[in-house]
Amino acid sequence: MKENLYNYILGIADNSLILGQRMGELCGHGPSLETDIACTNISLDLFGQVRSYFQYAAKIAGDGRNEDDIAMLRKEREYKNVLLVEQPNTNFAYSIGRQFLFDVYHLAFLAEQQKSADLTLSAIANKCIKEVSYHERFSSDWVRRLGDGTEESNKKMQEAINDLWAYTDELFHQTEADKAMVVEGLGVDVTKLKDEFYKSVSDLLEEANLQTPESKWFQKGGKEGIHTEHLGFLLSDLQYMQRTYPNMEW
Amino acid sequence: MTTTEQHIDQILIPILEQVSDPEIPVLSIMDMGVVRSAQIINGIVEVEITPTYSGCPAMDVIGDDIKKALKDEGYKSTIDLILHPAWTTDWITPRGRKALEDYGIAAPLEAQADKDVLLNEKRLVKCTNCGSQNTRLVSQFGSTACKSQFQCEDCQEPFDYFKCLK
Numbered sequence: 001m002k003e004n005l006y007n008y009i010l011g012i013a014d015n016s017l018i019l020g021q022r023m024g025e026l027c028g029h030g031p032s033l034e035t036d037i038a039c040t041n042i043s044l045d046l047f048g049q050v051r052s053y054f055q056y057a058a059k060i061a062g063d064g065r066n067e068d069d070i071a072m073l074r075k076e077r078e079y080k081n082v083l084l085v086e087q088p089n090t091n092f093a094y095s096i097g098r099q100f101l102f103d104v105y106h107l108a109f110l111a112e113q114q115k116s117a118d119l120t121l122s123a124i125a126n127k128c129i130k131e132v133s134y135h136e137r138f139s140s141d142w143v144r145r146l147g148d149g150t151e152e153s154n155k156k157m158q159e160a161i162n163d164l165w166a167y168t169d170e171l172f173h174q175t176e177a178d179k180a181m182v183v184e185g186l187g188v189d190v191t192k193l194k195d196e197f198y199k200s201v202s203d204l205l206e207e208a209n210l211q212t213p214e215s216k217w218f219q220k221g222g223k224e225g226i227h228t229e230h231l232g233f234l235l236s237d238l239q240y241m242q243r244t245y246p247n248m249e250w
Numbered sequence: 251m252t253t254t255e256q257h258i259d260q261i262l263i264p265i266l267e268q269v270s271d272p273e274i275p276v277l278s279i280m281d282m283g284v285v286r287s288a289q290i291i292n293g294i295v296e297v298e299i300t301p302t303y304s305g306c307p308a309m310d311v312i313g314d315d316i317k318k319a320l321k322d323e324g325y326k327s328t329i330d331l332i333l334h335p336a337w338t339t340d341w342i343t344p345r346g347r348k349a350l351e352d353y354g355i356a357a358p359l360e361a362q363a364d365k366d367v368l369l370n371e372k373r374l375v376k377c378t379n380c381g382s383q384n385t386r387l388v389s390q391f392g393s394t395a396c397k398s399q400f401q402c403e404d405c406q407e408p409f410d411y412f413k414c415l416k
Contacts, residue, residue, distance in 0.1 A: 034389035034399060041391040048305025048395075052333060123334035127304055130336065130415050131395075137368065138390055 006060045007080065007177035008187050009121075010070075011223060012113075013053035014081035017071060018231070019102060020046030021238050022089060031092055038138055042099070045131040052124045072242040076225075076232050080175070083222040084167035086231045090160070093153070096142040097160035103136035104200050105171045105193065112188040121186065140204055147208030154209060161205065162213050169218035171197070257287040262295065262320075269319050272311045273394050276353045279312055283341025286332060295320050295327040300337045302415070303395040339415045354378045355397065356411040364414035368398060377402035378409045 023043035030036025054067035061070075085102055089095045110132060113125035146157040172194040174182070181187025202212040221227065241248060258266070266285055267278045279285055279299070287298040297316055301309045313329040320327040339358040342350070347357040356375050358364060366372035370387045377385050380402060388399040388408070397410040 034391070037393070038389055038391035041395055044305035044307075044395055045303060046305070048301070048303060052304060119334065123336070127301075127333050127336040131303060134390060134413070141369075 002060055004177040004180040005118075005186065006057055007175065008181040009053050009057045009060070011080045011175060011178065012109075013050050013057065014079050015085050015102070015106075016046040016053070017050045018079065018081040018234065019085035019099070020044075020050065021234055022085065022087075023095070023099070025089055025237075026095060039095070042135050042138070045128075045135065049124065049128045049131070052127070056120050056124070068242075072239050076227060076235055078225060079222075079227065079231065079235070080225060081222050081227075081231075082167065082170050083219055083228055084164065084171065086222070086228060086234060087164060087167065088230050090163075091156060093146055093156040093160040094164070096139055096146065097157065097164050099135065100139035100143050100204075101161075101164055101168055101201065103132060103139050104204075105197055106132050107136050108193045108196060108200075109188055109190065112193070116187070117185040143204060143210070144208045147205070147210040157208070158210050161210060162215075165213040165215060166217060166219045168197075168201075170220040170222060173220060173223055175223050256283075256285065257289060258285060259289055259295075262288045262290070265319050265323050265325075266297075266316065269312065269315045272308050272315070274350070274353065274355065276349045277346055278349075279316070281343045281346030281349060283343065283346070284312065284337065285316075290325070293326070295325045296330070297327055298330045298332045300332050300335075302337050306395055308394075337415065339412065342412075350412060351378055354409055356400065356409060358412045358414040361414055361416050367411070368413070375400055375411050377405060377407055379407035380405040 020043045023039045023046070026036065026039040027043075028036065030039050050071065051067055054070045057070055058066050065073075084098060087094065087098055107129065110125045110129040114122050114129065116122040116125065143157060146153040148154070172190050174190060178187055178190065182189045205212050219228075263280065266288060267280045269279045271277045271279060271282055282302070284299050284302060285297065286300050287296070289296055297320075299309065299312060299316070309331065313331070316329060317327050342357070350357045356378050359367065359374060363372070363374050367374050367387060368390050373383050373385055375385045376383055382402055382404040384403045385400050386403055388401050390398045392399045392410050396412060396415070398413055399408065400411050401408045
């Protein structure tokens with residue numbers, strides 16, 4: 001089995017899976033019906049992308065596991081998502097801030113992944129980037145509205161950005177699998193996306209009447225399977241059916 | 251790999267045209283452009299379909315419906331989901347666009363116009379009820395992944411707009 005490729009794919013897919021689950025939690029709880037539908041639409045897009053990745057990962061693993069097994073039957077430490085995407089929906093500003101920070105990264109990542117020498121990965125990126133550009137439009141629009149809205153909305157949006165900031169640097173860390181895939185021309189060198197990311201984000205924050213945090217203190221670990229306490233709770237929801245009724249089929 | 255041509259056996263076209271998108275029943279999958287190839291190889295129909303949006307739950311149903319339609323005509327079939335080249339709204343046929351409009355879903359505009367309307371900067375989407383262009387974006391996301399919500403400011407009709415995807 002091509003272990004590096006498998007781990008590289010999981011690194012990408014787990015971000016979409018966990019963020020999709022977080023957005024899905026808002027179903028029925030959005031601040032308005034339209035926004036509620038938008039959040040779950042984003043969730044649906046992300047889950048769709050995850051299916052493509054996990055189908056491919058299952059093929060590479062070749063050990064009889066299917067896409068659902070990979071999604072539902074791993075333990076917490078085996079999830080490779082960044083810490084950013086597992087952060088909870090503390091309030092709507094946090095949901096939007098998390099989405100915005102990830103979308104800016106995700107768009108830049110997919111633009112590079114389209115050039116991958118791996119035809120399946122480039123095809124998936126080609127498909128996803130169209131959807132993610134809608135996500136980025138939605139989340140950046142909301143950052144502007146909240147930042148440039150009332151005193152209260154500005155305060156909440158700023159708090160969310162400040163709190164989530166510590167999780168941004170990890171987006172640009174490389175695992176051993178990532179490095180190997182870059183060498184083979186299959187993977188994206190995320191370290192090269194960093195400058196552009198911080199520039200795009202601070203430009204929009206400025207436009208939204210928000211401050212770009214100056215803190216240089218960052219958290220990491222998700223990519224190596226070391227998560228914040230939030231992931232365990234998220235997984236107990238996500239995996240509930242498979243853990244309670246093993247092997248059940250929809 | 252970059253070809254956007256469809257390779258569909260002429261005999262199969264009338265059968266495939268009977269299958270429609272379960273979410274938009276007036277639109278045949280042929281007019282939607284999701285069938286990329288359909289060939290009879292060694293007596294089995296091999297069909298390739300491509301999803302409109304990654305998470306479109308209709309794809310599994312469409313696959314099953316194609317199998318059933320072919321089976322009713324005596325064909326065995328296999329369905330493959332392909333991702334490349336990625337589907338675009340350009341593949342919706344003129345007949346498909348008309349079917350959408352008649353059904354109350356505004357057909358996709360060109361890419362730049364689409365961007366303008368979804369940022370609520372220009373009013374270009376025509377109301378499917380009264381034809382007025384005095385329409386307002388309600389939400390970029392609609393009842394399904396492929397649509398956004400609009401409302402006509404003249405006749406007040408709420409309606410869906412099929413988002414441009416390129």
